[in-house]
Amino acid sequence: MLEVKNVTKTFGGVVANKDVSFSFEEGQIVGLIGPNGAGKSTMFNMISAIFPPSEGEIIFRKQRIDKMPTNAMAPLGISRTFQNLQVFKNMTVVENVMVGRHIRTKTGTLRAALKLPGTKKEEVSAYDKAMEYIQFVGLQDLYDHLAGNLALGKLRLLELARALATEPKLLLLDEIAAGLNHKETKEMSNLIEKIRNNGTTVFVVEHDMDLVMSICDKIIVLDQGEKIAEGTPREIQSNQRVITAYLGAEVEKNAQ
Structure with a gap:
């Protein structure tokens, strides 16, 4: 499904990712882990075309995407959430999710302004679909609440529902469990x-190792911008480079 080939990203003299290569198949949950500053979010930003790689190629379903504009990603089948929440706080929950349906509708600004035939029907369809995704993530009781009034855990679910509303083939989750309590994290894992x-x-990029190890089929590990390991959760847990670079730091911290 996705192939990252010898990707490097530099910002001036700073190397965020260096010659990173990996790939994975459809139907998997894949984790991307590493210490702070390892280049995980930079990699996500390149895959979602927020900015292009300095070198290398990114191929999605046999189509090269690293030179495409950002607004081409969702129609292509790639959607994402953000570590720093990106919701419309003055809109309701259902209105936020309906924004995600925009790419699956045919009504443009002019047709909507003129209220041409079919516009109302498509709007009703978008609303119904948005409600389906709201129910899927468990926010149906809050559908008419302003997003700005929601607690963090609910906002994470809202952003997830909006991403799902685009009907992605590949969903990128950037620290979706950040700030969640144990119960919320378990529910997110199940979701x-x-x-x-x-x-x-x-x-998924995630710092919660329990979540990553419990749900991922495959894990890719970055450290200082380079890939240092790739494999199953069991293989990653026993990899000495990973233990030293990331997991070992967690174990040492917990032992103090």
Whole structure:
């Protein structure tokens, strides 16, 4: 489904990613882990075309995407959430999710302004679809609440529902469990597995190692911008470079 080939990203004299290569198939949950500053979010930003790589290629379903504009990603089948929440706080929950349906509608600004035939029908369809995704993530009781009034855990679910509303083939989750308590994290894990079981491939950047190790089929590890390991959760847990660079730091911290 996705192939990253010898990708390097530099910002001036700073190397964020260096000659990184990996690939994965459809139908998987794949984790991208590493210490702070390892280049994980930079990699996500390149895959979602927020900025291009300095070198290398990114191929999605046999189509090169690293030179495409950002607004081409969602129609192509790539959607994402953000570590720093990106919601419209003065809009309701259902209105936020309806924004995600925009790329799956045919009504443009002019047709909507003129209220041409079919516009109302498409709007009703977008609303109904948005409600389906709101129910899927468990926000149906809050559908008419302003997003700005929601707690962090609910906002994470809202952003997830909006991403799903684009009907992605590949869903990128950037620290979707950040700030969640243990119960919320467990519920998020179950939701991610449900999304995969419904046919969407999931690629997740996450610091919560329990979540990553419990749901991922494959894990890719970055350290200082370079890939240092790739494999199953069991293989990653026993990899000495990973233990030293990332997992070992967590174990040492917990032992103090």
